[in-house]
Amino acid sequence: MTETTQSATENYDMACEHGEFHTDVSVIRLGGQPGQMPNRYLAEVRVRCAQCDKPFRFRGLPMGLGLDGAAVSGDGQEVRLAIAPVDEVIEPCDVRGFTVKGPDDEC
Numbered sequence: 001m002t003e004t005t006q007s008a009t010e011n012y013d014m015a016c017e018h019g020e021f022h023t024d025v026s027v028i029r030l031g032g033q034p035g036q037m038p039n040r041y042l043a044e045v046r047v048r049c050a051q052c053d054k055p056f057r058f059r060g061l062p063m064g065l066g067l068d069g070a071a072v073s074g075d076g077q078e079v080r081l082a083i084a085p086v087d088e089v090i091e092p093c094d095v096r097g098f099t100v101k102g103p104d105d106e107c
């Protein structure tokens, strides 16, 4: 996927009231051998203002990749949500995610 992102210093419409939004959602399949079902699915979601194109950041989530939860990218603009088909029995996965904690985060 190729995407152009604007940095925080670029000139967005500062008067924009951010009243309409554009969302991008991608679903990623993880694990599994060729011809087999994947072990996990992740939904990657981005949100930006449809009027001024300013990207939004997700708040309150750990940075990284969580295979059984939610985490955000380093810039906070992409949330990665663990998902599964509604009828799937969720088994432990051999691959584990990771999180990054800052020096002020409690353990």
Ligand SMILES: [Zn+2]
Pocket: 016, 017, 018, 019, 049, 050, 051, 052, 053, 054
């Ligand atoms: Zn806007």
